[in-house]
Amino acid sequence: MVQLQNTYPLYLNNKAVQPNTDLAVTDKFTGEVAFRTALATPDIIDQAIAGAVRAAEPMAEMASFERQAVLDHCVKRFRERFDELAWSLCVEAGKPLNDAEGEVTRLIDTFRIAAEESTRNYGEIQPLDISPRAKGYYSMWKRVPIGPCSFISPFNFPLNLAAHKIAPAIAIGCPFVMKPASLTPLGAIIMGEVLAETDLPEGAFSILPASRDGADLFTTDERLKLLSFTGSPGVGWDLKARAGKKKVVLELGGNAAVVVDKDADLDHALARIVFGAFYQSGQSCIGVQRIIVHADIYDRFRDMLVAKTKTLKAGDPKDRETFIGPMISEKEAARLDKWIQAAVAAGGTLLCGGKRDGAMLEATLLENVPRDTDAVREEAFGPLAILSKFTEWDAALAEVNDSKFGLQAGLFTRDLHKVMKAWDKLEVGGVCVNDVSSFRVDNMPYGGVKDSGLGREGVRFAMEDMSEIRNLLIRLEG
Structure with a gap:
């Protein structure tokens, strides 16, 4: 048995902050309050988004080996904290212990895959001489980070479904703000604690438990370039309708x-x-x-x-x-x-x-x-x-x-x-x-059609959603 703390902070611009203990999280089997966490206010969410904007350029400039080192550190620390992570799932999600251990294993797998993919952001050289007018022209393209991202994760896989957003973002170089499910925030908070041990640029990440009413900025703020939501179809499609110009990735429901x-x-x-x-x-x-x-x-x-x-x-x-x-x-x-x-x-x-x-x-x-x-x-x-x-x-x-x-x-x-x-x-x-x-x-393309969502997860495919193609046109003179 692992002893959980009585209170946990949120993470604002890479740092633990304890403005309150307003979110009570219950043991889903006993119904009793197991611990309390900080709850982000709209002002804190605004500060986090501003921090992510400031971090966009230094995140994009990180070398592949530097991003890989961050992800490798996470893999090491999650292995060391395996029992704590599994126990937190048992308590906050009511997940049977064997299933909880399986999810921690998948969390580690997802970050390990991301560490490998962080050095595989390939582009392409494309000849353009498809007609006489384009003779001597070449095209080269690469993928660049899309910028600050907003992540909203669900209660049922509070570790691994959060990991499928966080790990690809780090691998491709995107700062992010994350809202974990209020019913199961602890897994994401522990991930924030581990990320805070690394040398990520200030503002690279914020982990912000928040009420649904107070979290509108995660969806509507135009400084955010991508919204990735996993949860119920009704909520997901409503968020898409309000997301404005940002790219939206939805992993929603099913009756498989x-x-x-x-x-x-x-x-x-x-x-x-x-x-x-x-x-x-x-x-x-x-x-x-x-x-x-x-x-x-x-x-x-x-x-x-x-x-x-x-x-x-x-x-x-x-x-x-x-x-x-x-x-x-x-x-x-x-x-x-x-x-x-x-x-x-x-x-x-x-x-x-x-x-x-x-x-x-x-x-x-x-x-x-x-x-x-x-x-x-x-x-x-x-x-x-x-x-x-x-x-x-x-x-x-x-x-x-x-x-x-x-x-x-x-x-x-x-x-x-x-x-x-x-x-x-x-x-x-x-x-x-x-x-x-x-x-x-966790490395395969995963996602749905019809009311089940838009886009694909799986580390490599999430990295594609979190990046944009930038083309370089070259004319060889003579």
Whole structure:
């Protein structure tokens, strides 16, 4: 057990500042206040943005090896503080300990990848003699940092989803201001503490817990050149509408589907789907929500899935045997509980789970649920998955696409022709073959289409969003 502090600061222009202790953060399992952090006022946010503007030129002028050294330092310190980071996730996010340790590992991976990519900002030489008028002309282009960035990160992966903004920004040379989720600010604050140990230019970073009402400058301030938001679709699209001229990257919600074909390895599919649907209490935008199973194996696989789901241990996330911890709040658990009851009332069959105690909601499986219910159409963001059956591959793909979301999808099949057809037809940002939609490696391009967002994360791809192409035209005389 790691002892957390009673209070934590915010980070303003690289420095720890404790103007107040106004943000109370609860232990999501007990509901008790675990610690308090400083809460940024609009004046503090304004100072941070001004600092980022001042830092833009010195950040852009840092050599690649200097940015790499900062990121390497973070990797070293996160490894040294591994247990503290994992414990903070257990407390502030209610994340089961095994999942929390997995997220710290991914945090380290993300910064390690960024350290490598910081020296790979390549450009291109392009001949322009495509016609007689351009004979003797050449073009060279490179990527330059876009400038001060604004980051807003969510509660469900408070370490790694913040890292997917912070690490690429440092790698490409962009100063930033970050608003971590008020429910789970500690991971980002610890990252700020580690960054403060480095030689980044003053103003290169600010970590600012803030209320939603007080954080409008993160979106509207014209001094910021990019807004990167991860969170709910309703909030994300509203922010885009108010962001003005700045570039906007959105990583939003989903109700991801997996398809299990009749030739699939059912034991493998079972293990991965149980994980994908219920790890960290289903609070993942790419968590498995819809399970579409071939009719020939449907009954057998349904029974396997129900039996396995019933074995999942729920309880205190600090217990290493716990698989299902609390949802982020009792309000969210009550919301999903209401959706489950409405799905059953509409004709759905409850296969297992469905009981709630405060913020704890059992791992729940439903079948025969009408497609117009919230449980199918909206993002559950909790421990709920819904089964349906198919007979034709095209119909299965159509059912995956029957969604306003499009983040990732999973396929379990041995038929390469079906895989390639799915890759062509599925309206998603990524197709995972013989794995679930919720699998992600932190260097791959990640993001969605439709209501699931704009742009791609994954360190290299985020660096592209945080930079602009600057062209050099050369005419060779003579």
